[in-house]
Structure formats: structure tokens, C-alpha cells
Amino acid sequence: MSTQREMKEKNPWHRPVTIIITVIGVIAIVALVTVAVLQNWPLSQKYKYGIVLDAGSSHTALYIYEWPAEKDNNTGRVEQTHSCTVKGPGISSYASAPQKAGESLTECMQEAVHRVPKKRHHETPLYLGATAGMRLLNVQNSSASNKVFQAVDEALREFPFAFQGARILSGQEEGAFGWVTVNYLDDRLRQGLETNGALDLGGASTQISFVSSNYDGSESPSNSVNFRLYGNDYNLYTHSFLCYGKDQALRMTLAQQTRSGPTSILDPCFHDGYSETKEYSKLYDSPCVSDRKPQEAPSTYIHTGKGNFHQCQEIVKSVFNFTHCQYSQCSFNGIFQPHLQGPFGAFSAYYFVMNFLKLTNTSIPLEQVKEKLAHYCATPWTQIQKQYPNVKHKYLAEYCFSGTYILTLLTEGYNFTSESYPNIKFIKEIKGSDAGWTLGYMLNLTNMIPAEAPDSPPLPHAGYISIVTVIAVLLFVLFILSMRPFWPQCSKEPQII
Numbered sequence: 001m002s003t004q005r006e007m008k009e010k011n012p013w014h015r016p017v018t019i020i021i022t023v024i025g026v027i028a029i030v031a032l033v034t035v036a037v038l039q040n041w042p043l044s045q046k047y048k049y050g051i052v053l054d055a056g057s058s059h060t061a062l063y064i065y066e067w068p069a070e071k072d073n074n075t076g077r078v079e080q081t082h083s084c085t086v087k088g089p090g091i092s093s094y095a096s097a098p099q100k101a102g103e104s105l106t107e108c109m110q111e112a113v114h115r116v117p118k119k120r121h122h123e124t125p126l127y128l129g130a131t132a133g134m135r136l137l138n139v140q141n142s143s144a145s146n147k148v149f150q151a152v153d154e155a156l157r158e159f160p161f162a163f164q165g166a167r168i169l170s171g172q173e174e175g176a177f178g179w180v181t182v183n184y185l186d187d188r189l190r191q192g193l194e195t196n197g198a199l200d201l202g203g204a205s206t207q208i209s210f211v212s213s214n215y216d217g218s219e220s221p222s223n224s225v226n227f228r229l230y231g232n233d234y235n236l237y238t239h240s241f242l243c244y245g246k247d248q249a250l251r252m253t254l255a256q257q258t259r260s261g262p263t264s265i266l267d268p269c270f271h272d273g274y275s276e277t278k279e280y281s282k283l284y285d286s287p288c289v290s291d292r293k294p295q296e297a298p299s300t301y302i303h304t305g306k307g308n309f310h311q312c313q314e315i316v317k318s319v320f321n322f323t324h325c326q327y328s329q330c331s332f333n334g335i336f337q338p339h340l341q342g343p344f345g346a347f348s349a350y351y352f353v354m355n356f357l358k359l360t361n362t363s364i365p366l367e368q369v370k371e372k373l374a375h376y377c378a379t380p381w382t383q384i385q386k387q388y389p390n391v392k393h394k395y396l397a398e399y400c401f402s403g404t405y406i407l408t409l410l411t412e413g414y415n416f417t418s419e420s421y422p423n424i425k426f427i428k429e430i431k432g433s434d435a436g437w438t439l440g441y442m443l444n445l446t447n448m449i450p451a452e453a454p455d456s457p458p459l460p461h462a463g464y465i466s467i468v469t470v471i472a473v474l475l476f477v478l479f480i481l482s483m484r485p486f487w488p489q490c491s492k493e494p495q496i497i
């Protein structure tokens with residue numbers, strides 16, 4: 001019994017001082033590592049929100065964006081959490097009843113009130129940007145356009161958000177912010193990767209934006225937009241063609257066919273068997289065609305179809321002017337365009353139309369795409385209606401024209417060839433956020449994309465914790481070893497004195 005006690009006393013691991021040192025050492029290591037972990041632990045996720053209303057020519061859409069509150073300055077983190085399509089037409093269609101433009105937004109705005117946490121309402125910026133529909137109304141009747149804005153302004157102020165104003169975006173802004181959106185969502189900006197070009201087709205205007213290595217902005221400076229994002233400089237080429245959105249382009253082809261004021265037209269861009277009576281006054285009620293209105297026209301014309309892709313393409317081509325170009329090279333209408341470069345994302349109506357036509361796969365050779373479209377256009381209207389009973393009548397009647405317009409705009413207008421056509425990707429969204437100008441617009445106005453690359457910690461979180469742990473353990477072992485002179489002689493056999 002006494003021998004056992006003596007053995008315990010001589011074994012260093014049974015000495016109280018050794019036990020205390022070990023316990024303190026372990027506590028110190030645990031404390032050190034805990035501090036290291038907690039110091040860098042992301043704060044409990046709190047989100048901030050932003051709301052953008054896209055007041056387009058054909059409709060208005062509301063988008064809610066969300067990002068972690070503590071990461072305002074990082075990219076790849078702002079996401080679209082919700083979108084709402086406003087019922088009814090675009091706000092520019094309310095020129096004769098402006099009040100209704102404001103009222104039309106109420107339903108989507110109420111949805112936003114429910115979607116954004118209440119305590120964030122007052123700090124959530126709300127923007128309304130109007131595009132080509134309001135640009136045209138402003139040209140046609142600026143006082144009507146002002147009244148629409150006034151009504152929209154008053155309606156939006158009723159909501160608990162931080163309303164930042166409603167305004168018309170320039171075509172250049174629309175193109176440039178669309179480009180920012182697709183490249184931000186693809187995480188190309190922060191990483192400084194080659195960027196994607198952006199092709200946006202709306203109802204009243206269309207935009208093309210891309211970076212070309214042989215464009216420095218010196219030729220046609222009005223097409224140049226400079227950005228410094230995350231420490232990289234971008235010299236962007238962008239152009240917006242007003243009246244070349246697909247609804248206004250359709251008007252132009254119809255104006256082309258009704259120049260002499262006929263009572264009926266046989267339109268190759270509409271299906272055989274399609275026939276509808278339309279009003280001259282409505283067709284020519286747009287600055288894109290108003291100056292071409294025939295002098296002696298009846299009040300209506302019968303719009304009938306004959307479904308011929310090749311003839312349709314000829315009419316569509318006639319709305320582009322290729323005769324003059326004062327620059328080294330042009331797209332159309334005398335507008336400068338550098339060599340197409342890089343992959344392109346084509347969104348909005350490009351996607352709606354090509355998706356309906358099942359032609360989003362651009363690895364299908366262009367000639368084959370044209371054949372498929374020609375076949376679709378040649379399908380009689382009664383058959384098309386039977387085949388797609390749930391598609392909105394207006395869209396359905398126009399898809400042959402729309403597809404032909406898209407292919408003509410891309411190949412004849414922008415000079416895409418059979419070789420470069422596969423560089424286009426028809427997209428609706430990227431990582432759950434819709435492609436379009438709205439996200440880029442909000443990122444810009446909230447300064448969420450810094451000009452310089454944000455400083456990042458030299459080590460990632462996990463690396464930092466590992467190093468602290470290893471150093472702590474080494475120090476402890478070193479400390480124990482340094483105590484060696486005070487260790488009693490220990491042999492394998494317990495010493496019996």
C-alpha cells in the first residue's frame with residue numbers, strides 16, 4: 001500500500017503541478033482556437049434589400065434584390081429573390097390616363113411590402129427606370145410623359161421604402177447596365193475574366209454592348225462607356241437602336257407594306273390563314289413610323305398572312321439602312337460598330353422568342369435554324385392555334401415575324417456569321433437572377449461594385465484557424481519540453497525507493 005503511494009509520488013504525471021500545467025495548457029489551446037474561430041465567424045446573416053421597377057414599353061416588372069448586410073462591397077452576392085410582372089401594358093400606354101399608370105403598380109408594390117422584412121423597409125432603396133416606351137412618349141408628347149412620371153412618383157411615395165426617384169434611362173445606360181448585370185452574375189468582373197457581350201431586345205429598342213480589343217473609344221466616342229471595376233478598366237462599346245425593339249420593328253415592316261394606303265395587305269411574316277382588321281391610326285401612332293403615314297388611307301386595313309420566311313426576311317431587311325457609313329465599319333443606319341468579339345448573352349425578347357421557337361441551341365448551324373423557322377412560318381395559322389392553345393394570341397401571331405426579325409438583326413444588322421452565331425447564348429437568367437439592366441443599375445447606384453479590388457485577408461478563414469491551432473500546440477509542446485530539467489528521472493520500471 002505504502003509502496004503504491006510512493007510510486008504515485010515519484011511518477012511525474014501524478015504530481016499536482018504537472019496536472020495543473022497540463023490543464024492550463026489545454027485550456028489555453030482551446031481558448032486560443034476558440035478566439036480564432038469566433039473572430040472570423042460570419043455574423044448571423046442579416047440581409048439588405050433593393051427594389052427596381054423596369055418600366056418597359058410593353059410591360060413593367062418589379063425585381064427585389066437581396067445581399068448579406070455585412071458584404072456590401074463584395075460581388076457575386078447580390079441575388080434576385082423575387083420578381084413580379086405588373087398587370088396591364090407599360091406605363092407609356094397610360095398617356096391619356098396617367099393616374100392609372102401609378103395605380104397599375106400597386107399590386108406588385110404590395111407584394112414587395114410583404115417580401116421585404118418590415119424592419120428593413122425604410123432603408124430599402126426603390127428605383128423606377130423607364131426605357132424606350134417612355135423615351136418615345138417623351139419625344140411624341142413630353143407633357144404626357146411628365147404627367148405619367150408624376151403619377152408614378154406619387155404612387156411609389158405611398159410605400160414605406162426609400163424611394164430614389166423615377167427616370168428615363170438613356171439607351172446607353174440601358175445597354176451598359178445590361179452588360180454589367182450579365183458579367184456580374186457570371187462573376188467575370190471581380191475575377192477580371194474575359195467579359196460576355198450583351199444583346200438585349202425589348203419591345204421598342206434594342207441594345208448591343210461588348211468589349212472589343214480594337215475599340216478604344218476614339219472612333220465614335222458616343223458609343224463608348226468606361227468602367228473601372230474591381231481594379232480593372234473596361235472600354236465598353238454600346239449602342240441602343242430606338243425603334244428597333246421588336247414591336248416597333250413590326251410597325252416599321254407594316255408601315256413599309258401600307259405605304260400606299262391599301263385596304264388589305266398580304267404579309268409574309270404572318271401565317272397563312274391569319275386575318276385581322278387593324279386601324280391605320282393605331283399603326284402610325286408612334287414616332288418610329290408617324291412621318292410615313294399615307295396621305296389618303298382608309299381608317300382600317302385587313303392584315304392577312306401568307307407565311308413565307310424568305311419574303312419576310314426581305315421586308316425586314318428593308319427597315320435597316322446599309323447605304324451610308326462614315327466610319328471604318330458600321331452595323332446599320334450609319335452607326336459605328338467594331339468587330340464582334342467574345343461570347344454574347346442574348347436576353348429579354350431574344351430569349352422569349354427563340355425559346356418559344358425551340359431555337360435556343362446555337363450549336364445548330366445557322367442555315368438549319370433558318371430552315372426550321374421557314375418551316376414554322378409556313379405552318380397554317382389554324383394549325384398553329386391548335387398546337388399552342390395556351391399561348392397569348394398576340395405573341396403567337398407574331399412569332400414568325402419575331403424569329404425572322406431576330407435572325408435578320410443578328411446577321412444583317414450586327415454582322416454575326418455562321419461562324420460567330422454559336423458564340424451567342426440565348427439566356428433568361430443567370431444563377432436565378434434575370435438578365436437585364438435592372439441589377440446593374442442598382443449595383444451602380446448603391447456603389448456596390450467598387451472601382452478597386454477590395455482588400456481581402458491574406459489567409460482564408462480555415463487556413464487562419466489551422467495555423468493558430470498548430471502554433472498553439474507547438475508552443476505547448478515546447479513549454480513541456482523546456483520543463484525537462486525539472487522532470488524527475490523516469491525509467492520504464494517504476495522506481496521503488
Ligand SMILES: Nc1ccn([C@@H]2O[C@H](COP(=O)(O)OP(=O)(O)OP(=O)(O)O)[C@@H](O)[C@H]2O)c(=O)n1
Nearest residue numbers: 056057058059131132202203204205348349352
Ligand atoms: N412570352 C413572351 C413575352 C414577351 N414577348 C415580347 O417580348 C417583348 C418584351 O420584351 P421586354 O424586354 O420585356 O421589353 P420592354 O422592356 O417592354 O421594352 P423596352 O425595353 O424596349 O422598353 C415584347 O415585344 C413582347 O411582345 C414575347 O414575344 N413572348
